[in-house]
Each structure stands twice: as C-alpha cells, then as structure tokens.
Amino acid sequence: MSRAILRARGLVLAFGGVRAADGIDLDVLEGEVLAIIGPNGAGKTTFLNMVTGYLKPQAGSIQFADREITRLSPRRIVRLGIARSFQIPQLFREHSVLANIALALAAGGDFWSPHRPLLTTARETEAQALLQRFGLADLAQQRADALDEGARKLLDVAMAAALAPRLLLMDEPTSGVATAQKHAIMDRLIPALRQQGVTVVFVEHDMEVVARYADRVAVWSQGKILAEGPAGDVLADPTVRRDVIGLEGAAC
Amino acid sequence: MQLLLLAVLDGLAYAAQLFMVAVGLTLVFGVLKILNVAHGSLFAIGAYTASTLVGLIGTPDLSLIALALAALAVGAVAGPLIERGLLARIYDKEHVLQLLVTFALFMILEDVQKLLWGVKPLFEDAPVRLLGPIVVGDIYYTAYQLVLMPSVAAASLLILVWFLRRTLLGRTILAVTHDREAAQAIGIDARRVYLLAFTIGAGLAALGGALAAPTTSLVPGIGVQMIVLSFAVVATAGLGQIEGAAVTALLIGLGRSFAVYFAPELEVVVPYLLMVAVLLVRPEGLFGRSELRRI
Numbered sequence: 299m300s301r302a303i304l305r306a307r308g309l310v311l312a313f314g315g316v317r318a319a320d321g322i323d324l325d326v327l328e329g330e331v332l333a334i335i336g337p338n339g340a341g342k343t344t345f346l347n348m349v350t351g352y353l354k355p356q357a358g359s360i361q362f363a364d365r366e367i368t369r370l371s372p373r374r375i376v377r378l379g380i381a382r383s384f385q386i387p388q389l390f391r392e393h394s395v396l397a398n399i400a401l402a403l404a405a406g407g408d409f410w411s412p413h414r415p416l417l418t419t420a421r422e423t424e425a426q427a428l429l430q431r432f433g434l435a436d437l438a439q440q441r442a443d444a445l446d447e448g449a450r451k452l453l454d455v456a457m458a459a460a461l462a463p464r465l466l467l468m469d470e471p472t473s474g475v476a477t478a479q480k481h482a483i484m485d486r487l488i489p490a491l492r493q494q495g496v497t498v499v500f501v502e503h504d505m506e507v508v509a510r511y512a513d514r515v516a517v518w519s520q521g522k523i524l525a526e527g528p529a530g531d532v533l534a535d536p537t538v539r540r541d542v543i544g545l546e547g548a549a550c
Numbered sequence: 551m552q553l554l555l556l557a558v559l560d561g562l563a564y565a566a567q568l569f570m571v572a573v574g575l576t577l578v579f580g581v582l583k584i585l586n587v588a589h590g591s592l593f594a595i596g597a598y599t600a601s602t603l604v605g606l607i608g609t610p611d612l613s614l615i616a617l618a619l620a621a622l623a624v625g626a627v628a629g630p631l632i633e634r635g636l637l638a639r640i641y642d643k644e645h646v647l648q649l650l651v652t653f654a655l656f657m658i659l660e661d662v663q664k665l666l667w668g669v670k671p672l673f674e675d676a677p678v679r680l681l682g683p684i685v686v687g688d689i690y691y692t693a694y695q696l697v698l699m700p701s702v703a704a705a706s707l708l709i710l711v712w713f714l715r716r717t718l719l720g721r722t723i724l725a726v727t728h729d730r731e732a733a734q735a736i737g738i739d740a741r742r743v744y745l746l747a748f749t750i751g752a753g754l755a756a757l758g759g760a761l762a763a764p765t766t767s768l769v770p771g772i773g774v775q776m777i778v779l780s781f782a783v784v785a786t787a788g789l790g791q792i793e794g795a796a797v798t799a800l801l802i803g804l805g806r807s808f809a810v811y812f813a814p815e816l817e818v819v820v821p822y823l824l825m826v827a828v829l830l831v832r833p834e835g836l837f838g839r840s841e842l843r844r845i
C-alpha cells in the first residue's frame with residue numbers, strides 16, 4: 299500500500315459565519331490521482347489554498363512528506379515540491395509559451411546573475427520536451443494571451459509540472475472548455491503527469507472526467523468530507539449520487 | 551533659425567535629465583504598483599551628494615567618477631532602506647494610503663536635505679568645465695549637457711531594455727510585474743524582485759540628480775519640480791512604459807524648451823497641457839494599454 303505524501307488533520311477555516319473547512323482529515327497517497335468533488339462553495343478550492351499556503355487554517359495541521367507545512371509561505375511550499383494550477387490559468391500573458399515554461403524551469407535556480415539569458419540552450423531543450431509532452435510544441439512561439447482556453451489550461455499545468463513537483467494540485471483543469479475538449483485535455487495531462495511520477499489532486503465538477511481519470515475520490519460538502527474512497531465506489535454511493543452529483547434515484 | 555536650434559538643443563539636454571528620473575519612477579510603478587512621490591527626493595539627494603562629493607574630491611579630472619559614485623551610493627543605501635523599511639509594509643494596502651506614505655516620506659526627506667545641506671544654494675560645475683564646450687552651427691553649447699547627458703540617458707534606456715527583455719533576472723522582474731500571484735505560484739521570490747526593482751529605480755533617480763547637479767544651483771525644493779514633471783512624463787507615456795517614457799520625455803523636454811523661447815509665459819504649463827491633451831484622448835497614455843478587469 300502507498301504511503302501518504304500529504305496528510306491533513308483537523309483543518310478548520312471560517313470566513314465570517316461560513317465554515318469553508320470544518321475539520322478536514324485527508325491523506326493523499328503517493329502516486330495516486332485523487333479527485334475532489336462537491337458543490338460550489340463546499341470548500342474544495344479553500345483546501346487547495348490551505349495546502350499551497352495561500353490561506354492559513356485557523357486550526358489543524360498539514361504535513362507533506364512528513365514535514366509540517368501549515369504555516370509556510372506559498373513560495374517555500376513550491377520549493378518543497380507542491381505545485382498547483384489555477385481555475386483561471388495564471389500565465390505571464392505577454393511572454394511566449396516557451397518563455398512561460400522557461401521561467402518556471404528557472405524559478406528554482408539562481409536568478410541573481412544579471413547578464414544570464416532566460417533561454418539557454420539547455421533550458422530551451424528542456425522546455426521544448428515538456429511542451430511536446432503536453433501537446434503544446436506547435437504553440438511554443440505564441441504569446442500566452444493569444445491561446446485558446448484549452449491551451450491556456452494545458453500551459454498552466456505544464457508550468458506547474460516544470461517545477462518537478464512531487465504533488466500537483468489542479469483546480470478545475472477542464473472548466474471553461476467545451477465538453478468535447480475536456481477529455482482531450484485530461485488525456486494529455488494525466489499520462490504526462492503519471493509519466494513524471496507526480497501525485498495528482500484535482501478539483502472537478504464533470505463526473506465523466508472524474509470517473510475516467512481518478513483513482514480515488516473525496517467528496518466535499520459544507521467544509522466537510524462526506525465520502526472518500528476508490529472512484530467506482532464513491533461515485534456509486536447513493537448519498538453521493540443524490541446529494542452531490544444530483545442524480546435522481548439513489549441506485550447506480 | 552539660431553533660436554530654433556537653441557530650443558532643440560536645450561530641449562534635448564532637458565529631456566535627457568527628465569528621462570533619467572521618469573524611467574526610475576515608471577519602473578518602480580510598473581513592478582511595485584506604487585507611485586513613489588519620494589522619488590523626487592532621491593533625485594535631490596543624488597544631486598546634493600554628487601555636488602558635495604565633487605567638492606570634496608576637488609580634482610576636476612575625477613569629477614565624473616564622483617557623480618557616478620554618488621548616484622551609486624544613494625541608490626544602494628536609500629533604495630533598500632526605503633523598500634525594506636517602509637514600502638514592504640504597505641504593498642497590500644490601499645493605493646491612497648501608499649500615496650500618503652510616500653508623500654510623508656517625501657516631506658521628511660525634504661527636511662533631511664535642509665538639515666544636511668542647509669538652504670543656501672549649492673553649485674559645483676567642475677564636470678561641465680572638464681568636458682568644455684562644443685559648437686553646433688554657430689552655437690556654443692556645453693558638451694556635458696549636449697553629449698554626456700543624452701548619452702547616459704540613451705545608454706540607460708538600452709541597458710534597461712536589454713536587461714528586462716533578454717536576461718533571466720529581467721524576465722523575472724517582468725513576470726512579477728505582469729502577475730505577482732503567478733510568479734509566486736512557480737516559486738519566484740516577489741519580495742526580492744521588489745527590492746531589486748526599487749533599488750534600480752532609486753539609483754536612476756539619484757543618477758538623474760547627480761547628472762543635473764553641475765548644471766544648476768541646488769536649492770531646497772528641486773525635488774518637487776522634478777517629481778511633478780516626471781509624473782507628467784510617465785502619465786503621458788502610460789504608467790510602466792519604459793520606452794514610452796523616453797519618447798514623452800523628449801516631447802515634454804522639447805515642448806518646454808520651445809515655450810521658453812517662443813512663448814515664455816507658457817513655459818510652466820506646456821508639459822501639463824501636453825499631458826492633459828494626451829490623457830483626454832488616451833486615458834491609458836500614449837503607449838499604455840487598458841487592462842482587462844479581473845473578476
């Protein structure tokens with residue numbers, strides 16, 4: 299059995315009267331693809347924000363690879379090996395696709411040599427290989443703000459993958475794209491990330507996507523985890539189908 | 551005809567001085583998103599320090615080196631001190647508060663100047679005398695103002711553009727400028743980028759002051775005039791536009807100089823008339839782009 303690479307215990311975070319996290323306990327196992335599902339406002343993104351240091355829980359703790367990370371800054375957490383992508387892709391709009399990847403590749407290194415170029419031969423080769431894996435090689439010279447939404451999503455994840463993380467959190471990697479394009483995006487992302495040996499957690503609303511790509515599923519509801527387990531079992535659970543997925547009839 | 555040539559030469563020299571200060575202001579705004587009113591004080595302190603150092607060294611041959619050293623010292627000391635000690639605490643605050651804080655700093659630094667250098671005019675023109683005059687047409691002009699200052703301004707522009715567009719560190723600064731959150735998400739230390747950008751901006755203001763020092767009597771308040779004019783340059787170009795600041799510095803420098811010779815009563819208002827005319831047509835400035843509002 300895989301060991302837990304991420305361990306969240308008793309996470310609590312309230313915004314005024316709304317408890318976005320109300321005692322969250324979750325283990326993410328090394329090498330798995332875990333989907334987080336639940337209605338809007340259930341606290342899914344809040345959880346990602348707490349793990350990546352953008353929000354600090356009012357109670358509870360988060361351990362990554364047996365190291366306490368609850369109070370660390372987003373930058374420190376990235377450097378420890380947790381990367382993320384965003385629901386609205388966070389790209390450097392005026393840079394080319396290649397330069398976006400090169401910046402991510404260089405981010406962990408030494409920035410402080412004022413004459414050193416961004417695109418060294420080695421970095422460009424590495425960036426091109428990464429773009430190839432994520433199906434973006436043909437767009438390398440395009441500016442990020444000229445990409446369609448699907449390519450922007452792919453680039454956002456590719457930049458996170460360029461950081462060579464052990465754990466990658468993706469916030470709705472297929473939101474805002476046509477249904478037909480969703481599987482194409484995930485067909486690119488998941489094999490590329492598995493090939494890299496990255497543990498993946500992704501927030502998703504499309505149950506077809508979840509069923510097809512997730513090993514395990516955790517169901518969020520009002521700041522709590524309602525159910526958690528193998529994808530097939532959780533998605534067949536009558537309570538989950540009725541209260542979260544919104545399908546009439548409790549049976550599968 | 552001679553008057554016309556004189557106006558062009560004056561405008562060129564003044565534009566170079568204006569650009570040195572404005573480019574620092576626009577760089578700081580572009581990266582930190584703070585309009586630093588105290589930027590004018592850094593210009594003034596650079597000027598006073600340069601004059602003092604030139605006087606202390608006493609050897610005209612070393613006076614140009616003294617100017618550069620003064621600018622370097624003011625930028626390297628005041629930049630980190632202000633950024634770490636003050637601005638780093640207000641990045642997440644309202645723009646109005648940021649403006650008030652830098653205005654308060656400006657007022658304090660104005661008094662610091664009076665404390666250190668008094669209120670008597672200070673004039674040290676050894677660097678101008680060192681380079682001597684040059685003749686353009688029938689006009690004798692100082693090589694310092696007509697060759698050195700525009701050359702330093704042009705070199706500053708080229709180096710800055712090369713640095714920002716071609717080097718890893720420069721691209722990192724631009725990345726933080728475009729999207730601080732995205733930069734943090736890939737592990738870039740935005741705080742160090744802010745410190746670096748502010749120090750470069752402070753150094754450019756001080757260099758502008760050091761270069762201006764041998765051409766004018768230094769009196770309390772020189773920073774005020776410079777920050778207001780620099781703001782006109784930066785706003786006309788579009789906030790954060792470096793090459794644009796060079797063009798508008800030239801435009802405003804020439805406009806002011808032509809007013810001096812052909813409509814002296816308009817000298818003071820010409821830069822602002824130009825700014826208002828541009829902003830009425832293009833509120834984002836000549837080279838600025840309107841930002842999409844994020845929701």
